[in-house]
Amino acid sequence: MSASILLDPTNESRPAQREQLARPASVKGLTVGLLDIVKARGDIYLNRLEELFVAEGAKVLRFRKPTFTKPAPPDLRHEISIQCNVVIEALAD
Amino acid sequence: MKPQLPDGIVAIVKRECATCVMVDPLFAHIAASGASLTVYTQDDPTFPASVAALHDADLSVSWHYDIETVPTLMRIENGVEVDRTFGWSKDAWQKFTGIADLGADLPVMRPGCGSLSVDPNLEDELRVRFTSSTLHSRHVELASAEDEFESMFIRGWTDGLPVIPPTPERVLRMLTGTIRNPQEVVAIAPPNLVQLTVEKIAINAVMAGALPEYLPWIITALEAVCNDEFNMHGVLATTMPVGPVIICNGPGTQAIGMNSGVNVFGQGNRANLTIGRAVQLTIRNVGGGKPGEVDRATHGNPGKLSFCFAEDEAGSPFGTLAEERGIAPQQNAVTVFAGEGPRCVVDQAARTPEQLTNSFAACLRATHHPKSVLSFDAILVVSPDHSRVFAEAGWGRERLLSELHARLQIPGAELVRGALDMAEGLPAKFADRTVPKFKARGILLAHAGGGAGLFSSVIGGWANGAMGSTPVTRPVLS
Numbered sequence: 001m002s003a004s005i006l007l008d009p010t011n012e013s014r015p016a017q018r019e020q021l022a023r024p025a026s027v028k029g030l031t032v033g034l035l036d037i038v039k040a041r042g043d044i045y046l047n048r049l050e051e052l053f054v055a056e057g058a059k060v061l062r063f064r065k066p067t068f069t070k071p072a073p074p075d076l077r078h079e080i081s082i083q084c085n086v087v088i089e090a091l092a093d
Numbered sequence: 094m095k096p097q098l099p100d101g102i103v104a105i106v107k108r109e110c111a112t113c114v115m116v117d118p119l120f121a122h123i124a125a126s127g128a129s130l131t132v133y134t135q136d137d138p139t140f141p142a143s144v145a146a147l148h149d150a151d152l153s154v155s156w157h158y159d160i161e162t163v164p165t166l167m168r169i170e171n172g173v174e175v176d177r178t179f180g181w182s183k184d185a186w187q188k189f190t191g192i193a194d195l196g197a198d199l200p201v202m203r204p205g206c207g208s209l210s211v212d213p214n215l216e217d218e219l220r221v222r223f224t225s226s227t228l229h230s231r232h233v234e235l236a237s238a239e240d241e242f243e244s245m246f247i248r249g250w251t252d253g254l255p256v257i258p259p260t261p262e263r264v265l266r267m268l269t270g271t272i273r274n275p276q277e278v279v280a281i282a283p284p285n286l287v288q289l290t291v292e293k294i295a296i297n298a299v300m301a302g303a304l305p306e307y308l309p310w311i312i313t314a315l316e317a318v319c320n321d322e323f324n325m326h327g328v329l330a331t332t333m334p335v336g337p338v339i340i341c342n343g344p345g346t347q348a349i350g351m352n353s354g355v356n357v358f359g360q361g362n363r364a365n366l367t368i369g370r371a372v373q374l375t376i377r378n379v380g381g382g383k384p385g386e387v388d389r390a391t392h393g394n395p396g397k398l399s400f401c402f403a404e405d406e407a408g409s410p411f412g413t414l415a416e417e418r419g420i421a422p423q424q425n426a427v428t429v430f431a432g433e434g435p436r437c438v439v440d441q442a443a444r445t446p447e448q449l450t451n452s453f454a455a456c457l458r459a460t461h462h463p464k465s466v467l468s469f470d471a472i473l474v475v476s477p478d479h480s481r482v483f484a485e486a487g488w489g490r491e492r493l494l495s496e497l498h499a500r501l502q503i504p505g506a507e508l509v510r511g512a513l514d515m516a517e518g519l520p521a522k523f524a525d526r527t528v529p530k531f532k533a534r535g536i537l538l539a540h541a542g543g544g545a546g547l548f549s550s551v552i553g554g555w556a557n558g559a560m561g562s563t564p565v566t567r568p569v570l571s
Contacts, residue, residue: 004241007259008231009250009296009378011287069327069561071284 024086028057033084037068042090049088095157098169101129102190105155105165108140110206112181113164117141119186119196126192135163135209155210156223162205166190180205217262220269225261227268227275228292232261245300250378252370252398256300267295270305271312272571279312280319282380283326284387289315293379294371301371301399306349307364309569310427311371314339314401317429317565318372319380324562328431328555329382334394335555338432338472339369339401340539342415343425345569346403353403355543357474358396358435358550369399394434402541408477409540410484417490417538418566425569430472430537431555431562440479441547446486449479450493453549454500458530460553464508464518466528470535470554470564473497476542479549490538501530532557537564 024030032053034046050060061083065072080087102123106113121143124130131147134140135155138148149155158167158174166189168176178185181203187195210219233248235241241258245251257263268275268291275292282289291312298311318325318337328335341351352362360366376382384393406413415426438456443449453473460471475483483493505526510518519528535557542550555561 004235004258004260006233006235006241006245007228007261007264007296008233009259009293009300009374011282011285011293011379011381012231013285013287067327067560069331069556070321070324071326 026056027053027086029059030085031059031061031083033061033063033080033087035072035080035087035089036062036064037090038065039068039091046088046090049090096154097172098154098158098167098174099129099131100169100171101131103167103169104130104132105135105149105158105160105163105167105208106132106141106146107135107163107206107209108137110163112203112205113141115199115203116164116181116186116196118143119199120144122192122195123190126190128190151222152210152215152219153223155208156219160208161211163208164205165208217266220265221261224265228261228264229276229290230264230292230296249383250300250374252374252377254398256374257302259296259299263299264292264295267299267303267305267308268292270295270308273312280316282315282319282376283382284329285381287379287381289319289375289379294375297375297378298367298371301367301374302363303367303371304349304363307368307371309571310341310345310349310368310425311375313427313567313569314368314372314429315375317427317567318376320565322563323429323431323565325376325380325382326387328562329376329388331555332389332391333555334390334392334433335431336394336397336400337369337372338396338430338552339372340414340428340430340472341368341401341403341426341569342406342413342420342428343569344423345425351403353405353541357402357405357541357543358400365401365403366399369396369401372401373397373399396432396434400432400434404539405477405541408480410480410488411475411490411493411538411540414537414539415566418564420566420568426566427569428537428564428566430470430552430564432472432552433554435474435550435552438549438551439547440549443482443547446483446488446493447496449482450496450500454497456551457497457536458501458503460530460551462517464512464515466503466508466519466530467532467535468556470531470537470557472537472539472552472554474539474541474550474552476546476549477540477544478547480540494536494538497536498529498531498533502527503530 036042036046053060063080120132120141124144132144133149133154134146135149162179165179167174178189183196183201235244242255245256273291277291278288280289294312298308349364351364382388404414414428420426440452461469505523505528508519509521509524
């Protein structure tokens with residue numbers, strides 16, 4: 001075996017590291033965003049979550065992705081980030 | 094950098110060439126005529142004997158001036174080449190130099206020899222020497238004791254099979270397959286939305302085992318999958334077992350040796366397998382789409398290593414898939430479809446197009462689930478033995494598709510939740526309606542497979558339309 005030079009086949013970038021926000025001690029008074037990714041029955045799950053959060057004193061805002069097969073559009077992500085303190089994304093099925 | 098040549102006549106020769114040896118005395122004759130003559134010799138600095146020569150030791154002059162044959166005469170005016178002749182032609186050399194009796198005693202014509210700068214044993218080395226600055230990718234230097242194949246596995250660069258080490262020599266050779274600039278951005282690669290350059294594609298094409306002449310097909314396939322319409326991000330991320338199925342059309346498929354016949358979806362053909370593999374490796378390595386990360390497939394399918402084939406155009410009674418999708422005849426093209434693995438349709442008894450269409454429809458009905466409607470497209474790949482039945486009856490693409498759609502109008506009573514004792518299905522309100530299995534353009538028809546076998550094939554799709562993925566067809570450009 002001999003020394004050789006290979007060209008890097010990757011994008012040569014490293015993901016940015018971000019600190020997780022501290023978990024809030026209580027949701028009372030917070031705005032909770034519920035993002036429906038529009039998979040079947042995700043709404044059932046989110047409806048139940050909304051009831052629970054409202055009972056805990058949180059304000060709930062609902063959001064929907066246009067389709068579950070594509071990433072949430074940047075505008076939608078921006079809306080959530082400026083309107084909500086925390087967000088929950090309902091997965092699927 | 095391209096060396097500057099002096100004005101006047103510039104000759105490129107090598108001693109190893111008998112024609113160059115034959116014309117050696119003529120250089121003294123040209124110099125004596127008062128012309129400004131500069132001779133570059135490729136091999137022996139003492140050659141030619143009749144005049145002093147400069148040694149093109151690193152072949153820089155020969156490479157940058159695209160010398161293919163020695164001897165070559167060039168005329169340089171104000172630093173720019175304005176005329177050239179190569180080999181020995183008495184007439185051409187006399188006109189070129191303006192010396193009427195130049196080489197009067199020599200034969201009328203003698204072909205030259207290959208320039209050292211195009212020697213196959215030297216070409217890769219020279220390409221690296223003179224063009225590697227066009228490459229921008231990071232160099233990964235392996236230690237002498239490191240096994241290069243194992244090191245690529247360890248770095249996570251492979252799809253689970255060994256890959257060819259992407260050395261600068263191999264990548265530059267791969268880039269000869271396209272006229273595009275290595276730094277041209279051809280697409281934004283999902284899932285990490287990375288600018289995808291021709292160079293990065295070439296690196297992954299080398300690793301996949303592709304040849305330079307496949308590169309335009311690979312680039313086109315990547316352009317076709319990396320857009321919102323095809324939605325490669327979703328195809329990667331889905332739990333369903335789909336990946337890009339690549340169908341190639343046009344005379345170029347034969348020129349690069351693609352398979353459209355025996356074992357068309359199987360192993361054994363370099364072009365089919367490495368084009369598909371290069372696409373997937375690029376998405377993995379550049380886009381960052383890896384199984385277990387963004388790729389969440391429950392089962393996946395073996396075609397996610399590579400699923401690429403050519404249509405059998407010559408034997409098709411249906412025209413070609415590319416033409417059906419708006420591509421001009423004889424234009425090379427790639428169609429991408431988010432599909433699962435192929436499943437076989439066996440019908441060895443049908444002798445009429447109606448009987449065979451009934452079989453196709455029954456099998457297409459089961460795509461993903463017999464009660465699933467309108468959500469998924471499919472490709473029906475008809476074999477030559479089956480297509481003959483339609484050809485003999487005068488059925489073309491349109492007739493077959495319309496007959497299929499007519500047979501795939503499903504009574505809602507069979508589709509609603511609970512029907513056939515299956516929970517899967519439509520809401521009860523559809524019970525009295527008739528629902529088509531496929532959207533109007535939801536069945537793609539292709540013709541491929543070996544010449545013997547009364548079997549066809551169905552490739553089921555993924556969530557279709559704006560909600561998921563739409564097939565994309567693109568012309569292949571060099």
